[in-house]
Amino acid sequence: MMAWLSGCIALQAQSPAMLHFEVEDxxxxxxxxxxxxxxxxxxxxxxxxGLSRFDGQSFFNYGTxxxxxxxxxxxxxxxxxxxxxxxxxxxxxxxxxEGRFISAQEDTLLNRLMMKNAGYIFSETADSTLWIVSGGVxxxxxxxxxxxxxxxxxxxxxxQGDFLGLNGSQIFHISGKDQPLQTKxxxxxxxxxxxxxxxxxxxxxxxxxxxxxxxLEYREGQIVEVQRTESVFQTVYTDRLGRFWGASPGKGxxxxxxxxxxxxxxxxxLPGKKISGIxxxxxxxxxxxxxxxxxxxxxxxxAWRWDKPSGLPSxxxxxxxxxxxxxxxxxxxxxxxxxxxxxxxLGTQSFGGADGTNFIRQILPLxxxxxxxxxxxxxxxxxxxxxxTLWQSENGTISAGAPKSMASAGDRLWFGSSQxxxxxxxxxxxxPKLLKKGRVTTIALDNEQQLWVGGIEGLFSNYQGFxxxxxxxxxxxxxxxxxxxxxxxxxxxxxxPQSGLLELEVSGxxxxxxxxxx
Numbered sequence: 001m002m003a004w005l006s007g008c009i010a011l012q013a014q015s016p017a018m019l020h021f022e023v024e025d026x027x028x029x030x031x032x033x034x035x036x037x038x039x040x041x042x043x044x045x046x047x048x049x050g051l052s053r054f055d056g057q058s059f060f061n062y063g064t065x066x067x068x069x070x071x072x073x074x075x076x077x078x079x080x081x082x083x084x085x086x087x088x089x090x091x092x093x094x095x096x097x098e099g100r101f102i103s104a105q106e107d108t109l110l111n112r113l114m115m116k117n118a119g120y121i122f123s124e125t126a127d128s129t130l131w132i133v134s135g136g137v138x139x140x141x142x143x144x145x146x147x148x149x150x151x152x153x154x155x156x157x158x159x160q161g162d163f164l165g166l167n168g169s170q171i172f173h174i175s176g177k178d179q180p181l182q183t184k185x186x187x188x189x190x191x192x193x194x195x196x197x198x199x200x201x202x203x204x205x206x207x208x209x210x211x212x213x214x215x216l217e218y219r220e221g222q223i224v225e226v227q228r229t230e231s232v233f234q235t236v237y238t239d240r241l242g243r244f245w246g247a248s249p250g251k252g253x254x255x256x257x258x259x260x261x262x263x264x265x266x267x268x269x270l271p272g273k274k275i276s277g278i279x280x281x282x283x284x285x286x287x288x289x290x291x292x293x294x295x296x297x298x299x300x301x302x303a304w305r306w307d308k309p310s311g312l313p314s315x316x317x318x319x320x321x322x323x324x325x326x327x328x329x330x331x332x333x334x335x336x337x338x339x340x341x342x343x344x345x346l347g348t349q350s351f352g353g354a355d356g357t358n359f360i361r362q363i364l365p366l367x368x369x370x371x372x373x374x375x376x377x378x379x380x381x382x383x384x385x386x387x388x389t390l391w392q393s394e395n396g397t398i399s400a401g402a403p404k405s406m407a408s409a410g411d412r413l414w415f416g417s418s419q420x421x422x423x424x425x426x427x428x429x430x431x432p433k434l435l436k437k438g439r440v441t442t443i444a445l446d447n448e449q450q451l452w453v454g455g456i457e458g459l460f461s462n463y464q465g466f467x468x469x470x471x472x473x474x475x476x477x478x479x480x481x482x483x484x485x486x487x488x489x490x491x492x493x494x495x496x497p498q499s500g501l502l503e504l505e506v507s508g509x510x511x512x513x514x515x516x517x518x
Contacts, residue, residue: 017305018270022294026059028052028071032289035279036076038084043281045295046073051086067101069094077122079130087120093132109140112147121155125163131156137165137174148174159203159218166205168194171216171223201238201261208233213246215263227263239280249274249291270296304343306330312338313348321363323371331360335375337382352377364406372413374403379415405442409449416440421453421466436466444484446492450509454481459494463509474514476502 023030029049036044043054050063050071063071069091077085084096092113094101104110113120113132120134129141133155137148154167156174165172195207204226207214213236215227231254233246242261247253252271258264269275270288273296277289284300307315314332321329328340335358339346351373352358362374373380378400401419408414415422415432418439424432442454453460458471458478471478476499483495490512492504501517 018288019297019299020294021054021059021297025294026052026061027294028059028061028063030290030292030294032276032291032295033072033074034076034277035287035289035295036078036084037279037281038078039082041282043287044076044084045289046076046086048072062101067094067103069103075120075122079122079124080128085120085122085132087122093120109138109145112138112145123156125156125158133165155198157200157205162218162221164218166198168196168198168207171205171218197233197235199236199238199244201242201244204261206236206238206244208236208246213263215244229263231263235277237278237280239278239286240282240284241280245278247275247278247288249276251275253278253288269298306338306340306345311345312336318360319363321365321371323365323368325368329363329365329371331363331373331375333357333359335360335377337363337371337373349382351375351380361403362405364408366408372406372408374406376402379403379406404440405444407443407445407451409445414443414451416443416453436460441481442484444486444492446486446506447489448506448508450506452484452492452506454484454494456480459484459511461509461511470511474511476514476516477511 021027027045027047028051029047031048032045033048034046038044045052045054048071050061051068051073052062053060062068068086068088070088072089073086074089075085075087079085082097083102085093086095086101087093092104092110094103094110095107096102102110104113109132113134120132123131125131127141129139132138132140137156139146139148155165157164157166163174165174193209193211195209197208199206203218205216205218207216210232211230213229213231213233214225217224217226231246233248235247237245237247239245239255242259244256244261244263245253250272252273253269253275254266255269256263256265257267273288274291274293275288275296276291279287279289281287286298288296288298290296306312306317309315312332313336314334316333317330318333319331323329326341327346330338330340332338334350335352336348336350337360338348351360352375357376359376360373361376364372364374366372369382371382373382400415400422401417403415403417405416406414411425411427413424413426413432415424420434420438421436421440421443422432422434436453439456440453441456444452446452451462453466455469457480458469459481460466460469469478476496477494479496479498481494481496483493485493487493487503490506492506494502494504496502499516503515503517505512
């Protein structure tokens with residue numbers, strides 16, 4: 001699929017999460033031709049089965065019973081006066097104003113339109129002139145209408161005070177004569193094909209022909225060819241950031257991710273989908289219109305999918321942690337920690353052996369670019385890539401067992417494992433020191449920097465040297481503690497398999513009360 005974009009190096013991007021809307025979600029039809037956001041913030045969609053308005057939660061549909069001349073809506077446009085122009089397939093356009101559809105019987109401008117088909121395109125120039133083209137050209141400004149003796153004009157563009165007429169194979173000066181502009185290179189009107197779509201970006205025009213895509217520039221009264229590619233699109237589009245897009249049913253949509261206004265840095269979206277159009281709304285959301293599959297929405301604040309198909313070693317991500325520098329750290333079940341920032345993948349770092357069974361259970365950032373990793377194979381330091389596999393106790397050296405959790409305060413670290421609880425201050429001590437024997441499931445510091453230790457049969461603190469089980473006083477805590485998180489003020493949250501979520505009021509090293517939430 002990537003090789004299809006001839007002459008360009010296609011960049012592989014992670015797949016953003018999309019929202020999908022179909023007939024089952026309220027659309028009148030799954031064949032969607034056009035989209036537009038009105039001055040009130042509503043999204044309008046033209047489909048083969050009617051017009052639809054989306055308010056962010058639901059669709060409200062309009063058909064012939066509501067005043068449309070024909071249910072197949074091909075083009076939409078709202079002018080500065082607030083009129084929503086609607087071009088239908090088999091009838092003259094209508095517009096919607098103040099909740100009503102206005103037809104040719106009620107409006108002189110509509111009455112002057114001659115053609116009864118879908119070939120109407122609407123635009124406005126900087127002088128507030130409304131242009132309507134379909135074979136001929138009509139303009140309206142301050143209620144005054146003017147008809148131009150030009151034929152085969154499909155759209156009107158204004159560049160530095162010059163008015164240009166465009167169609168599928170030519171660019172004209174609108175000066176009362178049907179004369180094409182001259183070009184310094186191969187003329188666009190000598191191309192024997194007819195463009196299916198064209199779009200404007202400043203003084204540049206992108207034309208999509210059946211056998212190539214051509215980028216032109218209007219410069220000093222002439223047309224200059226800038227770039228051409230054998231890539232073929234059914235629709236081309238310019239988004240609000242000034243980037244060119246192309247869409248082709250069955251191949252998806254491509255954005256040329258650059259600020260040069262050319263056809264470089266292509267990034268693909270929805271490959272294989274029947275994308276027939278793109279719309280970029282005022283909030284920065286992208287709407288991908290499809291031929292038969294409804295609408296795909298990529299929100300401005302979109303989620304990105306990171307999994308094995310998109311290049312990760314494993315789709316099973318077990319822990320997430322935001323580092324101090326704003327980088328998201330994600331640990332998987334193969335001993336890998338991945339770095340992600342602003343939707344971009346920064347790299348992967350592996351910890352432990354390569355046997356494929358090393359679960360990353362916790363990531364503990366300490367300062368920018370430094371973090372510790374708790375995994376099945378040990379506690380790893382990101383810089384030293386080493387771990388304290390042996391703990392020194394008064395009775396000798398014991399194994400660290402299966403690591404479970406970590407906590408830190410200043411230069412002091414605490415480690416919890418299947419063998420017990422240990423502490424270490426690396427700048428002053430060579431090895432961690434054992435504080436408590438017995439299986440530890442999780443540890444956490446509260447807002448007073450008191451350490452709490454979850455075990456198989458309850459909860460412990462530094463009260464009586466981690467020898468007192470608070471489960472002996474509060475029955476809800478007399479079970480396996482699987483998670484501990486500090487809350488606001490003197491609160492500590494705990495989770496157990498039997499009691500669920502617990503809210504603890506703590507003070508110093510003591511539990512004052514326990515509330516079962518669910």
